[in-house]
Amino acid sequence: MNTETLLDGQARRELATMVERVRESPDRVAVLFPAAARRVARGAGPSGDPDGVLGPTLEDLVRLELLRACAGVLTPDALAREVADLYHHGDSGERRAVLRGLAVLDPASAPVARELMADALRTNDTRLIAAAASGPATDLLDAHAWRQAVLKCLFVGVPLADVQGVPERVDAELVRMCADYADERERAGRPVPDDVHLVLGHSPPDEPTEA
Incomplete structure (x- = not known):
């Protein structure tokens, strides 16, 4: 996704300036990252969702460019520390952008990515949960953690x-868990999300299920 095509001329120039400043002095990202929405752009991205649940917002995309700039100049360890700091010291919008940008981390920094995703999935903030569950870094979650992420989304x-991973990672255990969830909702007279059928309608290879 080319962020610049979504911005007007002034916003593109401001983003280019911020990216260059991060490349020259990566420690400045701590100041520029929070300022991205105010200085460059904010609002709905390509998904049309201004809350960032259905896809990244404009400010998310701008902040991703700053993370990529950091990744180009910092060592893997320094980048992991910077990303963790941006998450833990940021507001919900900044945390959402970090979660969507975890793919910039080196594979050796997978524990940091897992810790940040786990923190987001413990919240009830749909923006953070969606960002944690939708990015390629979700592939780093083991089967149990990934199943729990799917249930949390439901x-x-x-x-x-x-x-990320639906339906490719769906296994018999997740089908069982989602079937139990749907059954509990029905017994309580509560609506069952239509999305559950993305799991229940999938029979994992070599693991036939009645669900």
Whole structure:
């Protein structure tokens, strides 16, 4: 996704300036990252969702460019520390952008990515949960953690169509868990999210299921 094509001329120039400043002095990202929405752009991205649940917002995309600039000049360890700091010291918008940008981390920094995703998935903030569950870094979650992420998305209303790994990673255990969830909702007279059928309608290879 080319961020510049979504910005007007002034915003593109401001983003280019910020990216260059990060490349020259990566420690400045701590100041520029929070300022991205105010100085460059904010609002709905290509998904049309201004809350950033269905896809990255404009400010998310701008902040991703700053993370990429950091990745181009910092060592893997320094980048992992910077990304973790941006997450832990940021507001919900900044955390959302970090979660969507975890793919900039070196494979050796996978524990940091897992820790940040786990933190987001413990919240009830649909913006953070969607960002944690939808990016390529989700592939770093083990089977148990990934199943729990899928269930959390069902609980809070994050569309499963946007969850990384659905349906490729769906296994018999997740089908069982989602069938139990749907059954509990029905017994309680509560609506069952249509998205659950993205799991229930998938029979993993060599693991036939009645669900």
